[in-house]
C-alpha cells in the first residue's frame with residue numbers, strides 16, 4: 001500500500017503559457033494556420049485560476065511561461081491596460097506568480113520598463129540563495145527553492161536578442177552580428193531557409209549570454225552538491241525534440257551542454273511553441289516540456305496545468321489541450 005508520503009505531494013504548482021491577451025477580435029497567426037483568441041485568453045486564465053483555487057491541493061506558486069499580453073496591444077496604446085487586466089486575474093488568488101519574459105513582453109515594454117514592472121518577479125521572489133545572485137544586472141534570471149531539495153531556475157531567453165535592447169547598445173550590435181550570420185532576409189522575423197535548425201535565427205527569438213550561462217552553471221553546481229532536483233523555466237525551448245526548429249533558443253546547444261554537465265536537472269519547462277511538445281532526453285534523464293499556448297486554445301477548451309511534486313516524480317494534471325503526464329526522476333539524477 002502507498003504510504004502517506006507517496007500520496008501527498010511535497011508541493012504543487014500551476015503552469016500556464018502564452019496567454020497573449022489583447023482586447024481585439026480573434027485573428028490568425030502569421031502563417032494563417034492557427035486561430036488566435038485574443039479576448040478569450042483572459043477567460044481561459046480565469047478558468048485556470050478558478051481551477052487552481054478549487055484544487056484539493058492548491059498550488060504553492062504559479063509559473064507564467066511568458067507572452068502574457070500580445071504585441072498588438074502596443075499599436076493600440078493598450079499595453080498597460082492589458083497588463084493590468086491579466087495581473088488582476090492573477091491576483092484574484094494570493095498565490096505567488098513567477099513571470100517568465102517572452103518576445104511579446106518586449107513588443108510592449110522596454111527592458112527597463114519590465115524591470116520596474118510587476119512582471120519583474122525576480123525582485124519579489126528572487127535571491128533565495130545566500131548570495132542572492134542573479135544571472136546578470138539587467139537579466140531577468142533568478143532561482144528559488146519552494147521546498148527543501150528542490151530548486152527552480154527562471155531564465156531570460158532574450159538576454160541576447162534584438163528585442164529589448166537599445167539599437168545603440170553593444171548588446172544589440174552583438175545580437176545583430178549573430179543573427180546576420182544565419183539570416184539574410186530583409187525582414188529578420190522571416191526565418192532563414194536552409195538547415196532546419198537554422199530557422200531559429202529570427203528576431204522573435206533570442207539566447208542566453210555567456211554571463212547568464214556561467215551563472216546557471218554555478219547555480220547547478222551548488223544544486224549538484226546539495227543533491228537538489230532542479231527545474232529550469234524559460235520562454236524558449238532548448239531541446240530540438242521538444243519543439244519545432246523555428247521556436248528554439250539561438251544557443252540552445254550551449255544550454256543543453258550545461259544541463260548535460262550537471263546531475264541535478266530533472267525538468268525544463270518552456271512556452272513559445274503554441275502547439276506544445278515534449279521529449280525525454282535519455283542521455284540526461286531530463287524531461288523537456290513545452291506547454292501549449294492559451295492564445296491558440298478555443299474558448300470551449302483550456303490550456304493550463306497543475307503539477308504535483310513528489311520525491312521521485314512530478315505529476316502533471318493537464319486541462320483542455322494539455323495532457324496528463326508523469327515525469328519520473330531518473331535514479332541517476334541526484
Ligand SMILES: Nc1ncnc2c1ncn2[C@@H]1O[C@H](COP(=O)(O)OP(=O)(O)O)[C@@H](O)[C@H]1O
Pocket residue numbers: 029030031067103104187189190191204272
Ligand atoms: N514567417 C514569418 N515571416 C515574417 N514575419 C513573421 C513570420 N512569423 C512571425 N512573424 C512576425 O514575427 C512577430 C512574432 O510572431 P508571432 O507569431 O506573434 O510570435 P509568437 O509565436 O511568439 O506569438 C510578429 O510580428 C509576426 O508578424
